[in-house]
Amino acid sequence: MNQDKVDLDSPPPANRGLLVMAAILLAIPVVALLWVDSYARIEPVVAGFPFFIWYQFLWVFLCSAMTWGAYRLIEIARPRRHLGGRESGR
Amino acid sequence: MNSGVNYPALAVLVGLFLLVTVMGFWATNWRKAENLESLDEWGLGGRKFGTWVTWFLLGGDLYTAYTFVAVPAAMFAAGAVNGFFAVPYTIILYPIIFIFMARLWSVSFRHGYVTPADFVRGRYGSKNLSTAIAITGILATMPYIALQLVGIQAVLEVVGLGGSGSLLAKDAPLFIAFALLAAYTYSAGLRAPAVIAFVKDALIYLVIIVAIIYLPSRVGGWANVFDAAQQKMAATNPTTNRPVGVFLPSTANYWAYATLALGSAMALFMYPHSITATLSSHSRNTIRRNATILPAYSFVLGLLALLGWVAIAAGTQPIGLDGKPNAQLVIPQLFEDMFPGWFAGVAFAAVAIGALVPAAIMSIAAANTFTRNIYKEWVNPAATHAQEARVSKIFSLLVKGFALIFVLTLDKQNAINFQLLGGIWILQTFPAIVFSLYTRWFHPSGLLFGWVAGMWYGTNAAYNVVNPATGAHFGGSVALIPMIGKLGYIALNAFALNAIVSAVLTVILNAMKVPSGSDETRKADYFADEGDPSAEKTKVEAGVVEAVA
Numbered sequence: 001m002n003q004d005k006v007d008l009d010s011p012p013p014a015n016r017g018l019l020v021m022a023a024i025l026l027a028i029p030v031v032a033l034l035w036v037d038s039y040a041r042i043e044p045v046v047a048g049f050p051f052f053i054w055y056q057f058l059w060v061f062l063c064s065a066m067t068w069g070a071y072r073l074i075e076i077a078r079p080r081r082h083l084g085g086r087e088s089g090r
Numbered sequence: 091m092n093s094g095v096n097y098p099a100l101a102v103l104v105g106l107f108l109l110v111t112v113m114g115f116w117a118t119n120w121r122k123a124e125n126l127e128s129l130d131e132w133g134l135g136g137r138k139f140g141t142w143v144t145w146f147l148l149g150g151d152l153y154t155a156y157t158f159v160a161v162p163a164a165m166f167a168a169g170a171v172n173g174f175f176a177v178p179y180t181i182i183l184y185p186i187i188f189i190f191m192a193r194l195w196s197v198s199f200r201h202g203y204v205t206p207a208d209f210v211r212g213r214y215g216s217k218n219l220s221t222a223i224a225i226t227g228i229l230a231t232m233p234y235i236a237l238q239l240v241g242i243q244a245v246l247e248v249v250g251l252g253g254s255g256s257l258l259a260k261d262a263p264l265f266i267a268f269a270l271l272a273a274y275t276y277s278a279g280l281r282a283p284a285v286i287a288f289v290k291d292a293l294i295y296l297v298i299i300v301a302i303i304y305l306p307s308r309v310g311g312w313a314n315v316f317d318a319a320q321q322k323m324a325a326t327n328p329t330t331n332r333p334v335g336v337f338l339p340s341t342a343n344y345w346a347y348a349t350l351a352l353g354s355a356m357a358l359f360m361y362p363h364s365i366t367a368t369l370s371s372h373s374r375n376t377i378r379r380n381a382t383i384l385p386a387y388s389f390v391l392g393l394l395a396l397l398g399w400v401a402i403a404a405g406t407q408p409i410g411l412d413g414k415p416n417a418q419l420v421i422p423q424l425f426e427d428m429f430p431g432w433f434a435g436v437a438f439a440a441v442a443i444g445a446l447v448p449a450a451i452m453s454i455a456a457a458n459t460f461t462r463n464i465y466k467e468w469v470n471p472a473a474t475h476a477q478e479a480r481v482s483k484i485f486s487l488l489v490k491g492f493a494l495i496f497v498l499t500l501d502k503q504n505a506i507n508f509q510l511l512g513g514i515w516i517l518q519t520f521p522a523i524v525f526s527l528y529t530r531w532f533h534p535s536g537l538l539f540g541w542v543a544g545m546w547y548g549t550n551a552a553y554n555v556v557n558p559a560t561g562a563h564f565g566g567s568v569a570l571i572p573m574i575g576k577l578g579y580i581a582l583n584a585f586a587l588n589a590i591v592s593a594v595l596t597v598i599l600n601a602m603k604v605p606s607g608s609d610e611t612r613k614a615d616y617f618a619d620e621g622d623p624s625a626e627k628t629k630v631e632a633g634v635v636e637a638v639a
Contacts, residue, residue, distance in 0.1 A: 002338055006614065007614070008612040008613065008614040008615075009612055009613050010610055010612070010614065011613050011614070011616070011617060012614070012617050023189075026185035026189060026611075027180060027185070028314045029182060029185055030182045030186070030352075032184070032187055033178040033181060033182050033348075033351065034178070034348040034351065034352060035348075036339055036344040036347045037341075040338050040339045040344065040347075041338065042338065044093060047235060047312065048311060048312030048313035048314075048316065049312060049314055049316070050313075052170070052338045052339075052398070053174075053316075056174070056177045056178060056181070057177070057389065057392055058393065059178075059181050059389050060177075060181055060385045060389045060392070061385075063181045063182070063184065063185065063386045064184075064382050064387060065489040066185070067184055067185055067188055067381050067385075070185075070188065071188070071375075071378050071379065071381075071382060074378075075375075075404070078617075080141070080619060080620065081614075081617065082622060083614060083618055083622040084623070086141050090219065
């Protein structure tokens with residue numbers, strides 16, 4: 001890997017499109033859960049649980065999946081750039 | 091209610107407590123360092139925790155005993171807006187920290203920062219701003235540690251210890267528990283809570299899963315639980331002539347629910363203990379991988395919150411040893427009523443050990459902050475790594491001693507009020523820390539005055555919330571949002587003011603060409619990862635040589 005000339009005053013190169021997609025994935029759960037109006041109701045009740053309760057539990061999993069998706073996207077979008085002075089690995 | 095001591099529960103509680111004590115002292119040998127005498131080792135565990143250790147550590151750190159006691163208590167006493175907001179809060183927390191914590195890890199790794207105030211100091215070269223950040227962190231953490239003791243007290247009270255007898259006998263168990271914690275934290279540093287976190291989390295998961303499967307069947311199923319909660323919340327409180335609480339948020343409190351979730355999520359990773367646990371990981375992406383798996387705890391927290399409503403259906407009467415009702419006792423009381431003694435003991439141990447992990451990390455984090463940003467900054471700028479570690483160890487003892495005195499001598503309500511204020515205060519460090527991870531546009535003096543404005547407004551607004559039943563100040567954390575006219579979380583209102591003042595003053599100060607200080611960080615630092623050159627590594631190695639020579 002060519003590490004001789006890393007410009008320390010620039011961020012590592014990145015694929016902007018993928019970064020934007022990752023940002024959208026991260027924003028969806030935040031918007032969904034802050035929009036309380038969309039889920040503050042009792043019906044439909046599932047297994048005794050009001051919608052308000054089970055819907056928010058559902059978002060635990062959705063959010064986790066979306067965050068994982070964002071993580072994979074960012075890994076691809078911005079490959080690791082080593083900063084000079086190779087160290088004797090750990 | 092409490093007829094004497096529950097001996098089977100007490101025996102299990104004491105047994106598990108002794109187990110973690112032994113583990114805490116043994117932790118010194120875990121991933122043994124050549125030399126514990128530096129903050130990187132004592133205070134950050136050598137910065138080498140991987141994804142799973144970090145998961146246990148952060149889970150043990152963020153989901154505290156107080157949370158486990160207070161969230162169901164809020165559900166039990168006041169309903170969904172006060173209690174269940176913890177669920178959206180701990181969900182949206184992770185996308186939010188996913189975005190900025192990796193940058194903070196990288197820049198801290200490159201420059202050897204141990205605390206957020208270290209970063210602010212390096213970014214702006216401003217002692218005043220970094221001291222303000224440090225003091226806020228310490229002030230917000232102290233009552234939080236005190237509240238961990240309240241969690242242990244709740245358990246001890248339900249087991250039947252304390253209450254009668256002399257002051258000394260009453261508080262002796264709490265005192266012994268905390269003295270042991272202080273001793274092993276002193277010797278093993280961050281390694282102690284990291285090791286104990288495994289036990290804590292395993293117990294919590296076990297207890298919650300058993301409780302959530304078994305208890306609803308005892309009280310007639312979930313439908314019955316929600317009916318009982320709805321009935322209780324809709325009833326009229328005779329003192330205030332208003333409903334007892336909120337079953338589901340209505341138009342009037344959508345804003346409160348959403349702002350409590352958002353403000354709390356933004357604030358949590360400004361606490362020194364959250365940042366300490368993050369910086370102890372070995373790579374930039376550990377925290378991001380953790381953001382995808384930490385929600386497992388949020389799920390458990392949600393279930394736990396619902397136990398507050400299970401207690402309503404079960405008719406639990408949380409009455410303290412002083413004979414007064416105390417909602418904080420509702421979860422331990424529910425367990426004692428419903429479970430056989432030995433399993434109640436396991437549950438109590440989960441809560442009590444759940445208090446030790448965060449209390450240890452919080453005191454380490456507060457101690458690191460004091461050492462790096464007050465002692466080293468103002469008292470002894472030439473401090474060596476060994477001196478820093480020594481000061482931190484002593485300060486961690488002082489912090490715990492202070493918390494103990496606080497809880498034993500003052501009314502518990504003081505600790506709860508300060509904790510509420512702490513949440514408002516700590517969010518006021520967000521602009522200086524998080525905005526600065528992305529831009530150097532802000533002027534350090536602008537940020538400092540923004541912080542002053544936010545602290546002043548937030549403290550005032552919280553003081554002015556009066557509890558309608560008791561007439562006491564600090565009656566809650568929501569107030570009218572200026573201009574929007576809805577109830578919202580005070581911390582977020584103060585944060586908005588803080589950000590606006592910071593921006594306006596920055597424009598003015600830049601126009602007046604007031605020098606805005608030096609910046610020792612460079613763009614590439616915010617993306618550094620393990621294996622890249624790090625300032626601290628070379629310094630620590632030099633320190634070891636110095637110590638050997």
